[in-house]
Amino acid sequence: MRRAPSRVFSHLSPHPKISFSLLSRDFITHLSSLPTTTTTITNQHHHYHHPSQTHLESCTKSDALLFSKFKTHQFQIHPSHNLNTLVDQQPPISSRQRKIKERSQLDEAFESAKTTEDMVKAFKDMDASFEERELGLACLKLGLKLDQEGEDPEKTLSFANRALKALGGDDNRVSLPLAMALQLLGSACYSLKRFNDSLGYLNRANRVLGRLEEEGSCILDDIRPILHAVQLELANSKTAMGRREEALGNLRNCLEIKEMTLEKNSREIGNANRDLAEAYVAVLNFKEALPFCLKALEIHKGQLGNNSVEVAHDRRLLGVIYTGLEEHEKALEQNQLSQKVLKNWGLSSDLLRAEIDASNIQIALGKYEEAINTLMDIVQQTNKESEDRAMVFISMAKSFM
Numbered sequence: 036m037r038r039a040p041s042r043v044f045s046h047l048s049p050h051p052k053i054s055f056s057l058l059s060r061d062f063i064t065h066l067s068s069l070p071t072t073t074t075t076i077t078n079q080h081h082h083y084h085h086p087s088q089t090h091l092e093s094c095t096k097s098d099a100l101l102f103s104k105f106k107t108h109q110f111q112i113h114p115s116h117n118l119n120t121l122v123d124q125q126p127p128i129s130s131r132q133r134k135i136k137e138r139s140q141l142d143e144a145f146e147s148a149k150t151t152e153d154m155v156k157a158f159k160d161m162d163a164s165f166e167e168r169e170l171g172l173a174c175l176k177l178g179l180k181l182d183q184e185g186e187d188p189e190k191t192l193s194f195a196n197r198a199l200k201a202l203g204g205d206d207n208r209v210s211l212p213l214a215m216a217l218q219l220l221g222s223a224c225y226s227l228k229r230f231n232d233s234l235g236y237l238n239r240a241n242r243v244l245g246r247l248e249e250e251g252s253c254i255l256d257d258i259r260p261i262l263h264a265v266q267l268e269l270a271n272s273k274t275a276m277g278r279r280e281e282a283l284g285n286l287r288n289c290l291e292i293k294e295m296t297l298e299k300n301s302r303e304i305g306n307a308n309r310d311l312a313e314a315y316v317a318v319l320n321f322k323e324a325l326p327f328c329l330k331a332l333e334i335h336k337g338q339l340g341n342n343s344v345e346v347a348h349d350r351r352l353l354g355v356i357y358t359g360l361e362e363h364e365k366a367l368e369q370n371q372l373s374q375k376v377l378k379n380w381g382l383s384s385d386l387l388r389a390e391i392d393a394s395n396i397q398i399a400l401g402k403y404e405e406a407i408n409t410l411m412d413i414v415q416q417t418n419k420e421s422e423d424r425a426m427v428f429i430s431m432a433k434s435f436m
Contacts, residue, residue, distance in 0.1 A: 137164065138164055138165065141157070141160050141161045141164055141165075142161070144157045144160065145157040145158060145161055145173060151177075151180055151181065151184060154176070154177050154180060155177065158170075158173055158174075158177055161173060167197070167200070167201055168201050169201070170197065170201055171197075171198050171200075171201030171202040171212065171216075172198075172202075172212060174194045174195070174197040174198035174201060175194070175195075175198040175202070175212055175215060175216055175219065177194050178191050178194035178195045178198060178216075178219050178223075179215075179219060181194065182219060182222050182223060182226075185226065188223050188226035188227050189227070191219070191222075191223040191226070192220065192223040192224070192227065195216055195219040195220040195223055196220065198212075198216040198219070199213070199216045199217065199220060202216055209243045209246045209247055209250075209252075210243075210247075211247065211253050211257060211258070211261065213243055214240045214243040214244050214247070214261050214265075215240075215261055217236045217237070217239050217240035217243065218236070218237065218240045218261060218264055218265050218268060220232075220233075220236040221233045221234070221235075221236040221237035221240065221265070221268050221269075221272070222264075222268055224236060225268060225271055225272055225275070228275075230272045230275050230276050231276075233268070233271075233272040234269070234272050234273070234276075237265050237268050237269050237272065238269075240261075240265045241262075241265050241266075241269070244258055244261060244262050244265065256296075259292050259295065259296050260296075262292060263289055263292045263293065263296075266285045266286075266288040266289045266292070267285070267286075267289050269282070269285040270282040270285040270286050270289070270314075273285065279314070279317055279318050280318060282314065283311075283314055283315065283318070286310060286311050286314050287311065289307060289310075290304075290307045290308065290310075290311055293307050300334050300337060300338070301334075301338070302334070302335065302338050302339070302345070304334060305330075305331045305334030305335045305338065305345065305349075306331070306345070308327045308328070308330040308331035308334065309327070309328060309331035309348070309349055309352065311324075311327045312324040312325075312327035312328035312331060312352060312356070313352060315327070316352065316355060316356060316359070319359065321356045321359030321360050322360065324356050324359075325353075325356050325360070328349060328352050328353050328356055329353070331349050332346065332349040332350065332353060335349055341376075342376055342379065343376070344376070344377075344380055344382065346376065347372075347373045347376035347377050347380070347382075347385075348373075348385070350369045350370070350372050350373035350376075351369070351370065351373040351377075351385070351388070351389050351392065353366075353369045354366045354367070354368075354369040354370035354373065354389075354392055354393075354396065355392060357369060358392070358395065358396055358399060361399070363396055363399045363400045364400075366396045366399075367393065367396045367397075367400070370389060370392055370393045370396060371393070373389050374386060374389045374390065374393070377389055383416075384423075387413060387416060387417070387423055388423070388426075390409060390412075390413050391410075391413060391423070391426050391427060391430060393409060394406045394409040394410050394413070394430050395430055395433070397409065398430070398433050406430070407431065410427050410430055410431050413427050414427045414428075
């Protein structure tokens with residue numbers, strides 16, 4: 036499986052993090068419509084208020100030059116046309132108004148920041164002017180951006196904690212941003228290999244989303260992307276802890292959410308079906324894996340054609356499943372079709388794995404000599420100390436048993 040790009044359960048490999056891509060990636064797009072500073076969050080409705088802004092206008096230099104062209108006697112003849120009556124005097128700006136204007140400018144600078152560096156710089160300026168409780172959404176946005184980049188999980192965790200405290204994490208109130216902060220904490224803890232903590236935060240996020248759905252305080256289209264991310268992160272953490280069977284339930288939930296949200300038979304739904312098939316293969320449940328893999332193949336053939344990379348990956352997985360079901364002729368057929376496409380696309384690494392799969396199928400069919408020849412060719416293509424070479428030697432050992 037892939038991570039928001041690489042996939043978990045990728046043919047019995049260690050537990051890489053699954054990615055998600057559903058409606059709003061990392062929720063930054065979803066948050067962009069919300070103001071950064073927060074002063075009010077209620078249970079039934081979520082209001083995000085900026086401080087009130089006073090727009091001040093003053094007389095410009097060009098106005099002064101214009102008035103200087105009039106002759107003095109004109110003002111003497113018409114005393115009522117005094118300069119002071121033509122231009123209203125603006126009252127001095129109060130310290131409160133100045134502070135409101137400055138805060139508004141800081142808020143706008145953060146919202147307009149394009150890069151992570153610009154966001155961090157703008158946030159530092161805001162940090163000195165806003166109270167902690169007002170910075171909840173800004174912390175959440177910045178944390179999500181850092182999590183997307185994945186380079187500094189400690190910093191992500193810090194912003195996620197601040198967001199949680201500001202958004203009401205210590206009382207009984209629930210909101211969508213609160214659920215997103217909990218999901219972000221779960222993701223950051225996973226990256227830091229704190230899997231128990233990750234599960235705790237993600238389960239809390241799941242409960243918050245359940246309450247929001249029951250109370251009807253948010254529309255389902257807003258809840259589902261966050262719920263999908265929470266379920267996917269739960270699968271990641273459980274898999275990392277060796278609880279693969281439990282993770283299957285979360286992955287099934289992910290597929291159901293995508294089926295309710297995305298266009299029928301979209302490429303993303305095809306990928307989700309293959310992800311679930313791979314997860315079943317990882318626990319050697321080939322019977323359950325088969326229908327999901329066949330569905331993925333059907334969708335990808337319809338969307339992308341027989342010669343697409345996605346179809347090649349589906350066929351390779353299908354070959355592994357048929358091998359597990361001891362339908363070796365079907366397995367070999369799917370494997371050969373997969374190899375042909377992978378070779379055409381020049382995907383040497385994937386092709387190498389498919390060739391190793393083929394040798395295992397040949398061994399299962401009792402074609403030991405063919406299997407050995409295949410493996411001898413493969414070993415020449417692998418690097419010393421590589422995982423691929425280790426897999427080749429394991430397959431060779433099987434052929435001599």
